[in-house]
Amino acid sequence: MRDNPVLEIAALSKTYGRRAGGVRAVQDVSLTVGAGEVYGFLGANGAGKSTTIRMLLGLISPSAGSIRLFGQDVTHGQPPRKVGSLVDGGAFYPFLTGRRNLDVLARTQSLGAGRIDALLDQVGLTGSANRKVKGYSTGMRQRLGVAAALLNDPDLVILDEPANGLDAAGIQEMRTLIRSLATEHGKTVFLSSHLLNEVQQVCDRIGIIDRGTLIREDSVAGLLQAEESLRIVATPLDKAQAALAPDWPCTIAGNALQVRAPSAAAPEILRRLVAAQVDVFTLAPHQRSLEEAFLAITSQAETGHA
Numbered sequence: 001m002r003d004n005p006v007l008e009i010a011a012l013s014k015t016y017g018r019r020a021g022g023v024r025a026v027q028d029v030s031l032t033v034g035a036g037e038v039y040g041f042l043g044a045n046g047a048g049k050s051t052t053i054r055m056l057l058g059l060i061s062p063s064a065g066s067i068r069l070f071g072q073d074v075t076h077g078q079p080p081r082k083v084g085s086l087v088d089g090g091a092f093y094p095f096l097t098g099r100r101n102l103d104v105l106a107r108t109q110s111l112g113a114g115r116i117d118a119l120l121d122q123v124g125l126t127g128s129a130n131r132k133v134k135g136y137s138t139g140m141r142q143r144l145g146v147a148a149a150l151l152n153d154p155d156l157v158i159l160d161e162p163a164n165g166l167d168a169a170g171i172q173e174m175r176t177l178i179r180s181l182a183t184e185h186g187k188t189v190f191l192s193s194h195l196l197n198e199v200q201q202v203c204d205r206i207g208i209i210d211r212g213t214l215i216r217e218d219s220v221a222g223l224l225q226a227e228e229s230l231r232i233v234a235t236p237l238d239k240a241q242a243a244l245a246p247d248w249p250c251t252i253a254g255n256a257l258q259v260r261a262p263s264a265a266a267p268e269i270l271r272r273l274v275a276a277q278v279d280v281f282t283l284a285p286h287q288r289s290l291e292e293a294f295l296a297i298t299s300q301a302e303t304g305h306a
């Protein structure tokens, strides 16, 4: 899929404030997004997601590095028309209806109003199109924001925190909408989020940004697989831990040992424990959630920094 890159970022950096002590918000980030992919840019608050997205959209200029969209260098220029975006939840006139807001936006972008009905339908707002936006829920506003991002029929849709402020039902609707952009409408989607659950369920690939640096990039399945572990109930646990070190890193959690190892290593681990005269009661694979994987990855990065 990435043979046909839509977005290519190379060694992208941004420092706010030129003098010494400036904030290094993004450092040396490189990534590629292929046509038709839904790419999740995951990070905690302040990790550098919005700064990266603002650079992609030409709203701020990078301090170093380059950005290519559809093969075209846009590092210091505006993105082409093929890009649509939702940043800060979209800005709408509260006293105008949803439909009228889209109409105004279409006019300011010199676009026809012909697609508006179809877009309202696509984001599930047909029934509320003639209501004033001030009466919309956060979820409805976010969906109107997605419709606004799609006005120019873009090939790449960039969404900054699309699930921000949504309740569980709103997040579910947004997930379905984002997936349908890729699967039914053939769009490439780049979205940022601090919600692991959201990216886990929606994205094909995930890049994790931590304090400005891209620390990991993989498919959801790959991220989970790399974090495969075994849960062993045995006694005494300290003896078991000592028997496995340093080959298999493990931690004691309650009455069990959490061992970072694939299932394929189970027979060897069992033999090692028996040889060390440890009594083993159960040994089972433990699939970490993406949340646990994310915490493990970011805490490893933290140890590396220190």
Ligand SMILES: Nc1ncnc2c1ncn2[C@@H]1O[C@H](COP(=O)(O)OP(=O)(O)OP(=O)(O)O)[C@@H](O)[C@H]1O
Pocket: 016, 017, 023, 024, 025, 043, 044, 045, 046, 047, 048, 049, 050, 051, 052, 194
């Ligand atoms: N205009 C600015 N001037 C100075 N520092 C900034 C500016 N914008 C962001 N920063 C800093 O850059 C770092 C990255 O911020 P950024 O907004 O990109 O993170 P984020 O991952 O989008 O987080 P959030 O979800 O909280 O917006 C933070 O330390 C932030 O305080």
